[in-house]
Amino acid sequence: MTVMTQGSGGGRSSGSLYDVIELILDRGLVIDVFVRVALLGIEVLTVDARIVVASVDTYLRFAEAANRLDVTASSTPTSLPDLVKEMAGERDGKVPALDGSVVERKGGSR
């Protein structure tokens, strides 16, 4: 099969496991008569991501990132940034550690 996972050199690297972890944990067939082991929910990670977006730290970071950009009125607005040449950096690098157990939620099975 063609593995077209991007950015991990293909195959199942730990990186790609992290990237599809919510599918493994939160999707898939749920059979009501069987028990599901109490684990983490990816919702923990999701909630975390939302909090980060709406925090003062994020606002400060956005402000500083914008300040680094010298976009003047003379640079005419375009629908797409055709003048942008520099590559944006990699994403935050805010990747929760996945070594060992991930996030343990207290409580019973759901």
Place this chain on the structure above:
Amino acid sequence: VTTYVYGFTHASHRLPVDGLVGVGKTAAPLRIVRQHDLAAVVSDAPEGLRAKRRDLEAHARVLETLQAAGTVLPTRFGTLAPDDQAVRAELASRATRYAELLSRMDGMVEINVKAVHREDAVLRDLLRSNEGLRQMNQALRAAGGGDRQAKVEFGEKIAALLEVRRAADGERVVAALRPHASAVSIGPPVDGCFVNASFLVAAPSEDFQAALSRLREEHAELIDLRVYGPLPPYSFVSLDEAAG
């Protein structure tokens, strides 16, 4: 000993489970539980199973191996049956539903697409298209960054605009791919992505791949598109009729 369930297949599936390792520290060997036209791939459940990387990987690897050799209905990680007999009973009691789901998934794969904005590029774009924002930016630059309060207000404004932008670009990405898939499942915005969508597509999915390439080229400067698959159809197996 309870039974850990990985997934269901047609009984005619080649089931290449030899040498495959299941969940647990001792990596219990996989077993096949058969019931008429259906089969389940299972193993002994380890004590104290948790979402460890090793076990998540084992679960995913078993399903991907099965998927590569035929059709599989993946069960959610951590599904436990009291014993093999209970698995057989489940296959028997919902035989029609499982057969139906399996035939719907024949030849189909899940492709997960996550899209992330390249931050500098999207900020630049926002500044260009919004004069008020641009003026605030120039004023803060002139003031050597401005005080904390001014920065927070400016950043909050950016965040709000970015949210609008994420929604709009998210719709655009999904709209470009949707025509080439037979189903779409939208997931949560994990890890800062503004699109986390799974598409059910017929392998080898050339149309879909072509649409992805076009998207990637068109928005290369603005959007980092990450594509994972082909995967077992995690997002498209549901016993709920309405969702299926």
